[in-house]
Amino acid sequence: MAEPLLSAQGLVKRFGGLLATDNVSIEVMPGEIHALIGPNGAGKTTLVSQLTGNLRPDSGSIRFAGRDVTRLPLHARVRLGLARSFQITAVLRDFTALDNVALAVQAHDGHSFRFLADVRADRRLRDSARRGLEAVGLQARAETLASALSHGEQRQLEIAMALAGEPRLLLLDEPMAGMGPEESQRLVGMLRNLKSRCGMLLIEHDMDAVFALADRITVLVYGRAIASGTPDQIRGNAQVRQAYLGEEVA
Ligand SMILES: Nc1ncnc2c1ncn2[C@@H]1O[C@H](COP(=O)(O)OP(=O)(O)OP(=O)(O)O)[C@@H](O)[C@H]1O
Incomplete structure (x- = not known):
């Protein structure tokens, strides 16, 4: 099996008494769209900030493109092919x-x-x-x-x-935010076309977009990854439905 493009193991990040990332492991394969979902405050942005190098994890390790990047600063990760849209770019x-x-x-x-x-x-x-x-x-x-x-x-x-x-991996932070249904449908089609160019880690609240795009979904709740699997597995996961999805994807 191919080596993951990105592999984070056992990440922990505390803000004072708050455990914002609680022993989270996550992988993205080359050419995969991996979606990260969870309620507000679940720790999605905190997790992605550790992957990009904006935040230093308290413990755990991150490998990207075959290298241990846990201690590399943001710009060195960018040089290796890690890009974060809406954060490193300014129109x-x-x-x-x-x-x-x-x-x-x-x-x-x-x-x-x-x-x-x-x-x-x-x-x-x-x-x-x-x-x-x-x-x-x-x-x-x-x-x-x-x-x-x-x-x-x-x-x-x-x-x-x-x-x-x-980039080899594109981190997308809520790309559908503020879009109408037509615009977000167009963006879904566009992101699907980009899959041949790079892997993607997608944080998104628009569940239609997530379930249309993702090869794999990881669900974060209170800093913990409570489930990770294909869209069908996530849709059918009772714990996920109870903690987050409700009847949204029934
Ligand atoms: N720099 C910080 N200092 C202290 N607490 C923080 C900091 N950044 C985030 N937090 C807290 O960590 C928790 C996780 O926040 P985070 O922004 O990662 O969640 P999120 O899942 O991205 O939320 P949203 O979907 O609303 O963007 C929240 O309780 C937040 O208040």
């Missing part, structure tokens, strides 16, 4: 969609900031940025200012920016 509202992705490609290339004029003149950067926009279905909006994009399109743009570094 510049007065720039076009294409300029935004081109700047992200340039940043991932390891260049310090150059003038936008350079980015606009650099054919390779722009070609690469166009491919990024295409991957998220935003090619027709390349010359549109980011501020004129719809909420859903801005989210697509953020994902295109996260893809600029050609």
Whole structure:
């Protein structure tokens, strides 16, 4: 069997007396979409922050792309191919969609900031940025200012920016938040298409999206992973239904 792309074992994180991550283990295989679900305050963001290197676990270990990254800082994990959308990227509202992705490609290339004029003149950067926009279905909006994009399109743009570094694993923090049903359906289709490019760990409250996309789901409640399995296994798990899902996915 292939080695997991990401494997976290026995993570523990305390905030004072609060056990926000209680001995959690989680894996993501290459090309897998693994969803992390749970009620508000369950510890999803705290867990993902330890995976990215924003937070240091009190104990436990994290392997990514064949290396122990537990003690590596965020930027070193990014270099190994770990990208977090909506956190490491910031859309510049007065720039076009294409300029935004081109700047992200340039940043991932390891260049310090150059003038936008350079980015606009650099054919390779722009070609690469166009491919990024295409991957998220935003090619027709390349010359549109980011501020004129719809909420859903801005989210697509953020994902295109996260893809600029050609990550092996994309961590997505509530990408469907604030979207209407049509927009979130479009994003589901787009994320499904991205599976061939990278694995994904998806935090999401929209259960329709989670059950449509995930190969595997882990359920966190009060910092503990109470279940992990295929969507069918999670749907049929009595403990999960009682603790979280209720009749939502009946
Ligand atoms: N920096 C911090 N200091 C103290 N407590 C924190 C800190 N960050 C998170 N917490 C607490 O840890 C618990 C888990 O929070 P976390 O944000 O990880 O949950 P979540 O599952 O992501 O919630 P949501 O779905 O609402 O985003 C909560 O009780 C929260 O108040």
